[in-house]
Amino acid sequence: MLDVGYLHITSPIAVISSPKPSASDRTAGLLLLEGFDLDDVSLTEMEACLDTLGRHGKMGAVGICASCSGDEPLLGAARLAARKLCLLELRMSKIRDPIRLLELIPLLKRCGVILSLRIRPEDLSDVLLQKILETELDILHLDLRGLNGAGPRMVKRAADKRGPAVMALADVGEFDDAKKLLSMGADVVSMRGADPEFAEWLSKAMVEYDALSGWCNAPKHICAGGDLRGLAYCCPPVKNCPVHGALKKAGITPDEFVEKKLSLAAGTLLEPGEGTCFGSLVWCCKISKPCYLRDAALAKIGLSGKKYMELKKRLAEDLLRKTS
Numbered sequence: 001m002l003d004v005g006y007l008h009i010t011s012p013i014a015v016i017s018s019p020k021p022s023a024s025d026r027t028a029g030l031l032l033l034e035g036f037d038l039d040d041v042s043l044t045e046m047e048a049c050l051d052t053l054g055r056h057g058k059m060g061a062v063g064i065c066a067s068c069s070g071d072e073p074l075l076g077a078a079r080l081a082a083r084k085l086c087l088l089e090l091r092m093s094k095i096r097d098p099i100r101l102l103e104l105i106p107l108l109k110r111c112g113v114i115l116s117l118r119i120r121p122e123d124l125s126d127v128l129l130q131k132i133l134e135t136e137l138d139i140l141h142l143d144l145r146g147l148n149g150a151g152p153r154m155v156k157r158a159a160d161k162r163g164p165a166v167m168a169l170a171d172v173g174e175f176d177d178a179k180k181l182l183s184m185g186a187d188v189v190s191m192r193g194a195d196p197e198f199a200e201w202l203s204k205a206m207v208e209y210d211a212l213s214g215w216c217n218a219p220k221h222i223c224a225g226g227d228l229r230g231l232a233y234c235c236p237p238v239k240n241c242p243v244h245g246a247l248k249k250a251g252i253t254p255d256e257f258v259e260k261k262l263s264l265a266a267g268t269l270l271e272p273g274e275g276t277c278f279g280s281l282v283w284c285c286k287i288s289k290p291c292y293l294r295d296a297a298l299a300k301i302g303l304s305g306k307k308y309m310e311l312k313k314r315l316a317e318d319l320l321r322k323t324s
């Protein structure tokens with residue numbers, strides 16, 4: 001579902017656990033083990049934890065959250081994580097100094113590790129975010145706990161930069177809490193201290209939802225506050241609407257947008273669209289927006305709603321990749 005370097009994450013739900021996770025925790029798309037303060041814990045102990053997990057048959061992706069006052073043990077952890085094909089996560093609350101962080105990221109990345117940074121939004125100034133984007137950080141893990149309604153906005157702020165993958169740590173109590181964060185651009189939603197059975201259910205439910213819908217973290221329309229991936233549903237930019245602000249943010253002119261959409265649709269099942277507003281499905285809305293014109297066009301070419309959304313997902317990736 002999400003590949004970040006050697007890390008293959010099969011469900012967008014991550015669980016943060018102690019070094020001794022429960023059987024339910026081990027079913028998460030990504031299992032993040034924390035508690036490795038390398039001032040107190042040796043690399044040998046860390047490796048033993050990973051080996052124990054392997055013996056329990058953990059099949060999904062695994063990460064280790066490590067901290068240390070010195071750089072050398074962290075470099076050792078990075079080499080170990082790379083060798084075990086695990087994620088290594090740093091926590092800004094443990095590093096504290098942004099200068100040290102910006103020096104550490106390239107050093108750790110040189111070990112070949114997939115690297116994540118967990119950070120609170122209040123610690124992520126625009127300047128630091130910009131500097132992080134210039135590094136090879138793989139995952140930006142936003143700790144949104146306690147932010148209530150502001151969390152999705154924070155996710156969109158980071159996702160629209162189109163830098164590292166975005167993981168959102170939040171107070172998730174039901175399926176829709178996770179779906180809201182995913183629909184604003186989070187690639188993964190993480191939970192800490194959640195009921196293990198609920199986490200296991202949510203992880204499986206998200207995989208099923210993806211299989212049924214074709215795009216489990218599909219964005220909202222741009223005019224409904226969606227992130228830049230929502231450009232995949234946008235009409236030609238001929239009227240005064242929020243698409244212009246989104247295009248500006250994406251660094252693409254309205255003419256380029258029209259050209260890109262048409263060329264990316266050419267020869268695909270998004271190209272036709274007889275009877276729709278703009279004559280091609282490439283300009284059509286999200287499948288959840290009821291529209292008998294689009295549905296008739298889909299039926300005519302035998303394209304299911306799920307397949308339509310998969311094509312829109314690929315279109316969003318290509319539109320944004322080609323503008324970066």
Ligand code: SF4
Nearest residue numbers: 222223234235241243
């Ligand atoms: S182009 Fe259409 S879908 Fe996009 S923001 Fe404007 S009205 Fe909404």
Ligand code: SF4
Nearest residue numbers: 276277284285291294
């Ligand atoms: S035909 Fe329907 S789905 Fe397509 S752009 Fe018009 S309103 Fe949206």
